[in-house]
Amino acid sequence: MTTERTEDYLKAIDTVIEKKGYSQVKDIARFLNVSPSSVTGMFKKLTKEGYINYEKYGGVTLTPEGKKLARSTKEKYSVLHEFLILLGVDEVTADDDACKMEHAVTLQTLEKLTKFSEFVNSKEEMPKFFLHFKEFCEKGEISDCKKKDKTISLDKQTRKACK
Structure with missing residues (x-):
């Protein structure tokens, strides 16, 4: 190893x-x-x-x-960096964290992160849940769910109200 x-x-x-x-x-x-x-x-x-x-x-x-081995490590870094940026992590922190994480991430996790990033980036518009996540990060609160909005919240009680 x-x-x-x-x-x-x-x-x-x-x-x-x-x-x-x-x-x-x-x-x-x-x-x-x-x-x-x-x-x-x-x-x-x-x-x-x-x-x-x-x-x-x-x-x-x-x-x-x-x-x-060099290319594999660079690929891990790239996927992790892209994912962290997607989450809204600033460039400098994403770079530092991806450098640390590239050595520990498993192949299974890397494959899922790659697929997730490909899925999100294949959409013309940012998926709705990312907009809600961004709002949650900024305000620290989960938006109320309206039945017609079908927003899925992180807590079970609100999730039930959305069904």
């Missing part, structure tokens, strides 16, 4: 290579805001584990296994 640190490094290497076409110790040190010696130490570990190809004083490339 990989560590969060391993996934972060692989994701950083992949991102830098996508932007620059290549990656070196100094690029990753800058990207992750760590010392070059920390990067060199991690590169040795990642080479031993078969995730990267690294030449001292040269560049670094991802092995097929390293690329697969």
